[in-house]
Amino acid sequence: MLDPNELTVHTLTLRQLGSAEQLAEINALPIADVEAALEKAVADGAVMAARGNFMITPAGREFLDDVYARAFAGLRADPAVTDAMDSFETGVNKQVLTLTTDWQTIEVDGARVSNDHADADYDAKIVEKLGRVHEKTQKVLQPLAQQNPLVDRFLDRIGAALIRAEGGETDYVSGVRVDSVHTVWFQMHEHILRLTGRERPE
Incomplete structure (x- = not known):
């Protein structure tokens, strides 16, 4: 499973560009959790903010590659x-x-x-x-x-x-x-x- 921060960044790979509200509609997290995760992801360089919307960065994709290998090892096997x-x-x-x-x-x-x-x-x-x-x-x-x-x-x-x-x-x-x-x-x-x-x- 992904934690709220990981899941929020992951959701941006599904929508490409979206607001906190749009991401929450996809991943079912409380909007406050999505907003907090986006704030952290922007500070970490994994996500870029753009006029109320957000998009994943190359660093965010590298972050997710590591996350997926850990989180879904059992599922993949x-x-x-x-x-x-x-x-x-x-x-x-x-x-x-x-x-x-x-x-x-x-x-x-x-x-x-x-x-x-x-x-x-x-x-x-x-x-x-x-x-x-x-x-x-x-x-x-x-x-x-x-x-x-x-x-x-x-x-x-x-x-x-x-x-x-x-x-x-x-x-x-x-x-x-x-x-x-x-x-x-x-x-x-x-x-x-x-x-x-x-x-x-x-």
Whole structure:
């Protein structure tokens, strides 16, 4: 497990640039703990402040490399976690990437064009498929969630985005300005890669 200071710096690798409030939304720490951690990280040179937002520095990334090796040694050696990551990368992750492409584009006369979301039935089918993949992902990542509760938090946030998408808020599928399925999935993927010491597949 990571302590609040380590977790706050780690969260900046998932969001790249963010305020204390935005980081707390991701890592579930009390805002006061995040603010204190950011103050310390800035003083240590691990984080840079920029007009109310924060970003990690190269020194912060080196700090985390040492932290990960210590904090997640047991998780990385667990065969169940290795199997779960293999299943994630070859299965549900590819399915979400494909469904995101299908959401953003639609085939017209044999060519892929931008989806204007005029076809509500088409959109509803994509959201339904994403819901099924989400349910499967909860099972696939269970070995990681048992050792790292933040994995379940990401899955809950994806579920919340799906509920809003089902209600007609289409930005919650792949929008970049909200906690959409695609945005939170990307954060979750980066998180579990860092837990397990893997590289993001090309």
